[in-house]
Amino acid sequence: MTQSPGKAGRHAILSVLAFTVRHWRSQKNLVAAIVAGVSIATLSEIVIPIYAGSMIDAVARGPGAGAGAWRALGAMLALAAVAVGCRQAYFLAISRMTTAVMTQVAEDAFARLQRFSTDWHANNFAGSSVRRITRGMWALDLLHDTLLLALLPSIVVLLGSTVVLAAHWPLLGAIVLAGTAFFIAGTALLSLNYVAPAARLSNSWDTRMGGALADAISCNAVVKAFGAEAREDARLAGILAKWRARTTRTWIFGTNSGTAQNVFLLALRALVLGYVLLLWSRGEAGAGDVALVLTSYAIVHGYLRDIGMHIRNLQRSVNDMEELVAFHDQPIEVSDKEGAGDIAVPAGRIAFEHVTFHYGGHAEPLYRDFSVAIEAGERIGLVGRSGSGKTTFVKLIQRLYDLKAGRITVDGQDIAEVTQASLRANIAIVQQEPILFHRSLAENIAYGRPGATMAEIEQAARLANAHDFVVRLPKGYGTLVGERGVKLSGGERQRVALARAFLADAPILILDEATSSLDSESEHLIQEAMERLMTGRTTIVIAHRLSTVRAMDRILVFDKGRIIEEGNHASLIRHTDGLYRGLFERQALELAKGWAA
Structure with a gap:
């Protein structure tokens, strides 16, 4: 009314x-x-x-x-x-x-x-x-x-x-x-x-x-x-x-x-x-x-x-x-429960237990009674068509949304029962399109660990293959990067984001395909840095190009909010009628046409 x-x-x-x-x-x-x-x-x-x-x-x-x-x-x-x-x-x-x-x-x-x-x-x-x-x-x-x-x-x-x-x-x-x-x-x-x-x-x-x-x-x-x-x-x-x-x-x-x-x-x-x-x-x-x-x-x-x-x-x-x-007066849709404590993540095991979730305004849930476990230190690739639920999967791990039913645990702790800040402090994320603040390179790299020393910032940049390009800039680590990092190239922004993740040193790592639109030299440097970054961490990689998940311990193939196939690359490629094999062959054919052209 x-x-x-x-x-x-x-x-x-x-x-x-x-x-x-x-x-x-x-x-x-x-x-x-x-x-x-x-x-x-x-x-x-x-x-x-x-x-x-x-x-x-x-x-x-x-x-x-x-x-x-x-x-x-x-x-x-x-x-x-x-x-x-x-x-x-x-x-x-x-x-x-x-x-x-x-x-x-x-x-x-x-x-x-x-x-x-x-x-x-x-x-x-x-x-x-x-x-x-x-x-x-x-x-x-x-x-x-x-x-x-x-x-x-x-x-x-x-x-x-x-x-x-x-x-x-x-x-x-x-x-x-x-x-x-x-x-x-x-x-x-x-x-x-x-x-x-x-x-x-x-x-x-x-x-x-x-x-x-x-x-x-x-x-x-x-x-x-x-x-x-x-x-x-x-x-x-x-x-x-x-x-x-x-x-x-x-x-x-x-x-x-x-x-x-x-x-x-x-x-x-x-x-x-x-x-x-x-x-x-x-x-x-x-x-x-x-x-x-x-x-x-x-x-x-x-x-x-x-x-x-x-x-x-x-x-x-x-x-x-x-x-x-x-x-x-606007309610905060995802808030910490009263008395919520900090999470402790000694290993990094993640489990979805009978999770039901749907976005507001959607009649049907994306996930219904969804369960899967990722072991500590395991490297997981997420594969599937656009809209299949890959990005939502990692957003739910960060608790950017609350569930309708079920729970998600990290090392046995329900993430809805702990503070969001402590949960996200244990997760390092490198996005496909990294967002940087219009601040210095040093401040951007140190964002995941406030108070880091200059030596620690530089070491993280070296691990991310970023140090060499940074020191060539007129003001080095004091260079302002522009709004959302526009003064840097795509490969440079990715390496700064990787350095930020190195410095955060979180037990859980999420990588949204970071090399899909880069030149071969930048891709090589970033792939090399990503391999170092994944060592010893529970890693989830959202794969847009399937070549990046061939070395994963396990690949989860999503379709309409369900995992329809799982296994390593070698086992999945043998499924002649499988979705993974179809996607892989299609990308391989497109790549071959590109080389022929």
């Missing part, structure tokens, strides 16, 4: 306010100091009109009443000094509090983002996620200013001034109170039901714009390869056109809302000032009383005029924070 715009807006405000208050608890002393400082400074402003009225009365009585006028001036200056001092104090406090909370919010959002499932990351643009976090952070700054520096003093002034006026003229106090309440309620309704839905839509297109920019920029090599710069320009122009239309509509709605508020304020001003003039004409108010009302209402009017802007800012900051708050 779709929520109405008003209900959706109220829900968003409550969610964002609850989120904000939770983070305020960590800074409760600073929040208390800010509230106290704002309240004292604002109350000082409320009292000043009383002394302004006393000064006018003293001046009206002539020079003989000069002492009273000077006393009123002294009181007004003292109150102004108190307000200035309090403002300085609470601005310093809110600066510290806001930066502390913004830091905490960004850290929390990033931590959750890192722990979201593989599927979540596959379905969300990195650029959009970054935009949600940064936009939400700065919206939090605006929200703090709006709540603590704008709305809080506004409420104190409006209530205090109403009390002061009501003490002299109850009907005038009632007029100001009723007008204030009506104005605030009307402004809130306009924001929730009129402006907020438009702002929410413009924010969604702002997020899409960030995602489209990041997508095109991160894939710039492909754009250049196909001469598609103009095509990408046109694609972004289409998204920007939508963003512009939605954002313009939001700003127009905000302008219309502001005009409606100003019209009401004009009517309220005419009513209040007309009433005090009526009192004066009847002799029920003197010059000092008129000065008191004029000064008090000028303050009230200023705060009321600003309160419309503050509510618009509140609505804007809530809209900008909605997606950030949603990160904290």
Whole structure:
């Protein structure tokens, strides 16, 4: 059932306010100091009109009443000094509090983002996620200013001034109170039901714009390869056109809302000032009383005029924070169980025990009652057509997904009962397309073992046949590799990834065919390094080219989530009708045609 715009807006405000208050608890002393400082400074402003009225009365009585006028001036200056001092104090406090909370919010959002499932990351643009976090952070700054520096003093002034006026003229106090309440309620309704839905839509297109920019920029090599710069320009122009239309509509709605508020304020001003003039004409108010009302209402009017802007800012900051708050409401699909301990992997035996698993949204499971064991130190090749379950097999070993039934054990320990970090620290992975950070080569190699010495990093690079090319670079191990390693060739990236695996020195090794698209020299160097890396480890190789699994201890042939054949190369090749033999012969024929050409 779709929520109405008003209900959706109220829900968003409550969610964002609850989120904000939770983070305020960590800074409760600073929040208390800010509230106290704002309240004292604002109350000082409320009292000043009383002394302004006393000064006018003293001046009206002539020079003989000069002492009273000077006393009123002294009181007004003292109150102004108190307000200035309090403002300085609470601005310093809110600066510290806001930066502390913004830091905490960004850290929390990033931590959750890192722990979201593989599927979540596959379905969300990195650029959009970054935009949600940064936009939400700065919206939090605006929200703090709006709540603590704008709305809080506004409420104190409006209530205090109403009390002061009501003490002299109850009907005038009632007029100001009723007008204030009506104005605030009307402004809130306009924001929730009129402006907020438009702002929410413009924010969604702002997020899409960030995602489209990041997508095109991160894939710039492909754009250049196909001469598609103009095509990408046109694609972004289409998204920007939508963003512009939605954002313009939001700003127009905000302008219309502001005009409606100003019209009401004009009517309220005419009513209040007309009433005090009526009192004066009847002799029920003197010059000092008129000065008191004029000064008090000028303050009230200023705060009321600003309160419309503050509510618009509140609505804007809530809209900008909605997606950030949603990160904290998003469940982490694969999480450590409470009290989970670290895994110990002395040998590296892996067992799938009656495993049933299917991807979300798929009606049929990929694995159903699936069982297989890999002995410690055994070298296993995974073979099969695309989509047969090879990649899922290694993802489940890493516990990137949770099972529907059954369990996976490593050295007899259920991987669902231990921490994910400790499990993955015992698994080294070299992917077909290794991903490197835009950091130095030394940092990339040491990623699997933080704190490794330079000597250990260099030794790992030598074992991976990477040291020679690294030292030829102008900055050697200090060379930055570019986003995702784009400054390096495919073979160089693979050797850096192998060096990372060597340094991690994990008992379980997963290799996603790392030589399928390399030149013969790079392939030879990487094959040589891979042979060294596999020694003494439980190794699983996802084979795209079957020549790489001929030396495996055992080959598992997958088809639609089942192992339909297993054995070493020699035994499987003898099965004349077997899938493995068919795949091997097809690849051999394609290779022969390639050589003939």
